[in-house]
Amino acid sequence: MDTLSFKTVSANKATVTKEWVIVDAEGQSLGRICAKVAKLLRGKYKPNFTPHVDCGDNVIVINADKVVLTGKKWDDRVYLKFTGYPGGQRQFSPRQLQAKGSDRLFRKVVKGMLPKNRLGDKILNNLYVYEGTEHKQEAQKPRLIDINTLK
Numbered sequence: 001m002d003t004l005s006f007k008t009v010s011a012n013k014a015t016v017t018k019e020w021v022i023v024d025a026e027g028q029s030l031g032r033i034c035a036k037v038a039k040l041l042r043g044k045y046k047p048n049f050t051p052h053v054d055c056g057d058n059v060i061v062i063n064a065d066k067v068v069l070t071g072k073k074w075d076d077r078v079y080l081k082f083t084g085y086p087g088g089q090r091q092f093s094p095r096q097l098q099a100k101g102s103d104r105l106f107r108k109v110v111k112g113m114l115p116k117n118r119l120g121d122k123i124l125n126n127l128y129v130y131e132g133t134e135h136k137q138e139a140q141k142p143r144l145i146d147i148n149t150l151k
Helices: 030-042 094-100 102-111 118-124
Strands: 020-024 058-062 079-082 089-092 127-129
Touching: 020 030, 030 058, 030 102, 030 118, 089 094, 094 102, 102 118, 102 127
Parallel strands: 020 058, 058 127
Antiparallel strands: 079 089
């Protein structure tokens, strides 16, 4: 057996195959769907995953306004933001973020699940969130995936 034939393949920007996928968020739990979307953005479901390369897919989330939170989480959960000035810590509930736009709530939750570095900021730009079923990326021919089949 030739052990030299088993080489670890490391993906780079030129060899990565990025796809466009659509995820329907209607009736899904916010945290569970965002965890799976973060893994899709990162590329963890691909066999050639490389931690330091943006090898994930471009994800389009539709029906983001129909996401579910159980219990009193719409009002009791607290998200924080810091303006950079003394006394500038602001807090928001998911209901307040949803009122400003569903994309704000999704981006806030998914950003917390991505790496806290330049790669995480770059990966977050591959997320597109829409409140209804209409989106602007028909030209990319995205494929609809069932998020419940992913682990």
